[in-house]
Amino acid sequence: MKKVENIVGGLIFALFLILLLAGIMGIVLFWPRYPEDIAFLLGFLSFWLLANRLLFGYSQFINVSELLVSGIEPDRNYIMDRIGQPRSFLETLSIPFLLMAWLQELDKYKYTYYTAFLLITLLSILFKFNLLGYGIVGNYIEGTFWGAAVITFIVFSLELIAHTYVDDIMEITTGKPEEVANG
Amino acid sequence: MSKRLWITLLIAILGLFVGAGAGGYITYNRVMRTVQNIPASPIVVGAEYDRDNNRLVFSVLNPGTLPLSLDNYSIAFTPGESTQQQAYFISNIPLGITINPMEVAVVYINLKEQALPLEIGDIVTTTIFYTHPLSPDVYSVVHPFVYERGGNQKVDTTGGKQK
Numbered sequence: 567m568k569k570v571e572n573i574v575g576g577l578i579f580a581l582f583l584i585l586l587l588a589g590i591m592g593i594v595l596f597w598p599r600y601p602e603d604i605a606f607l608l609g610f611l612s613f614w615l616l617a618n619r620l621l622f623g624y625s626q627f628i629n630v631s632e633l634l635v636s637g638i639e640p641d642r643n644y645i646m647d648r649i650g651q652p653r654s655f656l657e658t659l660s661i662p663f664l665l666m667a668w669l670q671e672l673d674k675y676k677y678t679y680y681t682a683f684l685l686i687t688l689l690s691i692l693f694k695f696n697l698l699g700y701g702i703v704g705n706y707i708e709g710t711f712w713g714a715a716v717i718t719f720i721v722f723s724l725e726l727i728a729h730t731y732v733d734d735i736m737e738i739t740t741g742k743p744e745e746v747a748n749g
Numbered sequence: 750m751s752k753r754l755w756i757t758l759l760i761a762i763l764g765l766f767v768g769a770g771a772g773g774y775i776t777y778n779r780v781m782r783t784v785q786n787i788p789a790s791p792i793v794v795g796a797e798y799d800r801d802n803n804r805l806v807f808s809v810l811n812p813g814t815l816p817l818s819l820d821n822y823s824i825a826f827t828p829g830e831s832t833q834q835q836a837y838f839i840s841n842i843p844l845g846i847t848i849n850p851m852e853v854a855v856v857y858i859n860l861k862e863q864a865l866p867l868e869i870g871d872i873v874t875t876t877i878f879y880t881h882p883l884s885p886d887v888y889s890v891v892h893p894f895v896y897e898r899g900g901n902q903k904v905d906t907t908g909g910k911q912k
Contacts, residue, residue: 602778606771705778712771719767723760730753 605706609686609713617679617721623648623672624724631665631731634738662739669728676725683718686711788881789813791848793892798867805858805873805894811848815881818847822877824858829870829896837861844877867896 598604614621626648630640645664646656649671656664690711693704795808811817823840839861848854858875860867867873873894878887 600778600782603775606775709774709778712774715767716771719760719764723756723763726756726760727753730756733752 602705602709605709606713609710610716611713612710613679613683613714613717616682617717619675620672620679620721621724623668623675624721624728627665627668627672627728628724628731631728631735634661634665635731635734660739662735665735666732669732676721679718679721683714686714785814786883787813788815788817788883790888791817791819791877791879791890793890794853796892796894798894798896799857800866802857803860803864803866805860805875807856807858807875807892808853809848809856809877810853811850814850815883816847816849817879817881819844819854819856819877819879820887822856822858822875824860824876825874826861826864827872827874829868829872832865832868832871834865834868834871837864869897871896 598607630645633640640661642661642664645661645668646653649656649664649667651667651671656667659667686707690708692698693707696704698704789812792810792812793807794810797806798804799806809819821841821843823838823842825838826834826836828834828836842859844856846854846856856877858873860873873896875892875894876889877892878889880887
């Protein structure tokens, strides 16, 4: 089962690399020429800036959780550096609870990000249905929205995957569910 | 593990939608900007015979986003069954009209001097030569005018019956 998983993971990674190359080629071939392209890029880059901590935070969380689930003890200091709590308090926690605290730490960035995305979505819907007058800016607001949507998609998927590790981590602290029931 | 697989599948489907939306937006705007720079052909939306001055009155629409200049025209007269007038052809009559985007211009097409007035069944085929700012080429639009009822407006779309 583990072997199949590795093969599938490798295939997905290869596919990802091919898509990345195609994307770079696309950027070179279709270099932004029109203001709509630039609006898209600006939305993409500014929302990336807003989501940067989330993107890296969830990716690192997934990596560390994967280590823990596969039986390797992760570095305590690495996790503690990423949580904004007093060091003396963090020292008392075990690694699974440190990971939970890390996930909680990322929540505030997550909701800030989603609020910003909700605002741009509402604004773009208002312009799209001509409630504010489509005018000149409406099309560019929509471009910014689509740029933000790409980043939001990545944040959302990383967040979903990160939260699937909660159950696995909790199993490690409390033991297997059936063992708990038996004991 | 199975839960993670399902979530990956969900993410893949969601990614398709987001990619289609973003790509559709960019492609739509690129196409719109390209189409906006294509010069249109003038359309004769109305044609009428002015019997007093012995001339045709055309209403010419420019449906595009670039100004078109009508340089000159030529007319070919094909007699019907009830007229005494002989067939004739006149070419290179200067016009010099510029039609702005989405505007209708009135164009007077003078028939040959000393020619008899049009009778029912006569056909006047007008060729208008025009240019647009993006190219030095000269294009043409041909409008066949069939005179059917006295003084009434007639727009012929089928090309007219040649004798």
